Amino acid sequence: MTSYAIGRRAVLFVLAGGFPFAALSGQQAPSMAEAELAGKLVSLFDGNESAAVLGHYYLNGLEARPEPERLVGQILAHRGPANQIVDLERGALFNRLQSWIHQDFLSAQTVSLDGWVLSVTEARVFALIAVYRDKLA
C-alpha cells in the first residue's frame, strides 16, 4: 500500500458506506456529511506518513482513546455543521482548516506533543489520519 492511497482509500471507504468510525466504536454512526468530511480532511494529507505519526503520538497521550466521531465533533465544534463544509473544494477546505488552526493558536487552543506546540485541531486531524491508517492497514 502506498502512502498516497491512504486518504483516497479512506474517502472511498467512507463513500461506500464503510465509514470506519462506527465499526471501530460500535456506537451510533455520525452523519454521512461528517463521515465524508472526515475522509476529505484525511485526504488533505495524502501521502504524509508523518501526519499519522503525530496523530498516534497525540492519541497515545490521551487517557482514553477518543471515539473517531468524537474527534470529528471536536474538530467541528462551534464551526458549523458538517454539511456546510463538506462541499468545499480541496483548496477551500485546506484554507478553512488553516483558518481553524490559526484561530486555535490565537486562542491558545494548543496541545504539546513531545514539546511541539500544535493546534488542537491539527492534532485531532492527525489523530483521524492515524485512525484511518490503523483501520486500513
Place this chain on the structure above:
Amino acid sequence: MFRDLREASETDVYTFDICIVGAGAAGIALAMELIGTPHKVVVLEAGGFDFDPDVQDIYRGVSVGLPYADLDTSRLRFFGGTTNHWAGYCSPIWAASFDKQPWVPYSGWPIGQTDISPYYDRARDLLKLEARGWDAAGGWDPEVVADSFGHPPFELDENASEPRAYVINPVRIAEVFREDIAQSENLTVFLNANLVEILVNEGANTVTGLDIRTLEGKKYVFTAKRYVLAAGGIENARLMLSSDSVIAQGVGNQSDNVGRYFSDHLDISAGSIVPADRGIDLQRYTRLPYGRESEAVIVNDLTLETQRQHELTSGHVRLRPIKDESTGARTLRQARRAVKRDGLGALGEHVGKVLSAAGDISEDAAAYLWYGQTPLKRIDVQFNLDAAPNPDSRVYLGDETDRLGMRRVVLDWQLSEIDTRTITWMNDWIASRVAVTGLGRFRLEVDPDAVLESVVWHYHNISTTRMADDPKAGVVDANCKVFGLSNLFVTGSSVFSTCGGGAPTFTIVAFAIRLADHLKKEAGK
C-alpha cells in the same frame, strides 16, 4: 605610568587626589577620562597584565542559590578585568527601564535616561562602536541596522514586540589604552595591588585610606581625597562587607543593602522552530558585519505596553536560524545543548513534513530557489530577560578565607515570581506567533513545571551596591557616592538599580565617564 606594587617600598607614602580600585571596564574608562587633568590619580589593579591562576583564585567562592557560573570563571582578575573575555554586545538601557514599573517590585532608578544618555555618546567613542544609526536617546536605530544587512523583515508581532539593535565590538580595552596609560603623567596604575580593607574614621563617615597588600604579604596604605570602587559587580560588595574594623556590618552597609539585589540577565533557550518554508530568509536576525569594526544583531523586545498588560519584566526574543549544515562555529555551550537534545527531537522531522505538505511546498525546492541559500534546519529561539530586583538574591561573606585572609564570597542567586511568569508567558506567546505568522511550529524546550531549570546566567553581576534615592533602598546615591560616606564612590554594574535592558558593559562605561565628570566638578570646587 605602570608600577608593580611588589617592587614598591612599604615605607613610602602613597597619596593621591583620586584612588580607583580596579582596572576593568569601569576603572579604565574612569581613569582615561582623568588623564590630562590636574588631579593626581592612582588605579589599584589586583592582577598583572596577564591571567595568573594564583591571583584568580581570590575570586573563588561558593554558590548556594540557583545554579550559577563558578565565581572564579565569570570574572577576570587582571588588567582589563572581565573585558578580557567579554562578548562585546552593546545597547543602551531603554528610557522606560529607568522608570518605576508598578507591577515590578523594587523597580525604578533615581535618575532618568536623559541623565545618562550624553555619556553613552562618549562611551560609544571609547568602545569604538559604529556611529551609523546611533542616537544617544534611543541607541542604534534597528531599521538603519537592518537596512544595512539587506535582508527582508519578518514581523513576529508588531503589537507585542519592537526591534532593538545590538552593536557588537568586544574591544580589549586593556590593550587599546595601555600605551596611553603608560605615557600619562598624572595617572599611575599599580599592578598586583589587592585592597583588603577600606579604612574609615571613628564616625565611619569618611574613608581615611586603603589597606593594600600583595599576595606575597607586603602591606601598604594608600590615601586619597576621593576613593572609587570599580572592582566588579561582586567584588565591590565584598570589599565593602570586608571592611568591618569600625562597623561590623561593613562600610556603607547601615541599611543592610550591600550585596543584596544581586541580579543577572536571564538566558533561556526556549526551544526550536521547524520552519514551514525552509527557504525563508531570516538572515536579518543573525549577527552580521556593521561598519568597519563592529557587528550587529536585531532582537525583538517586549513592548512596555505588553509588559504592563501582562505584568511581565522586560526582555527580548532572539531568532537564531540554523542552516542545514555542520554545527560550524557555534559556541561550545550551544553545541553541548544540541547534542543533549538531539536537535528537534523524535517528532521534529514529522512536524516539518506535515508543514511542507500542508503548505504544498516540495521538500527543499523553495529553500534552494530562495536566494540560492542553504535551507534552514531549524530556528532556535532564545529569550533574554531582565531579572526583576530581588533583595533576597545576594552575595555575602562566607567563613572560608583566601590567601589574603579575606573571607570568600557566597552567592545566593534567587529569582522572583515575575521572572517565572514572564518566561511562561513568552513560551505561550512565541508558540502562538510562530504558527500565526506562518513561520512554522515551535518545540518548547522549557519544562512548564520547572521553568527556572531552563535559566542560564549571562555572567553579568548587577545591583549589589544599587543606586537609590533613599539610603534605606540602596547603597549609592544618584552620583554613585556611598550613602553616609563623604568621599567613597562606587561604579560599575553593581550600582545599577535594575538589570536594565541590554548587556551591561556599555552602560558601565557610560556611568564611569559620568562619574569622572562629577569627580572633576567636585574636585574643582
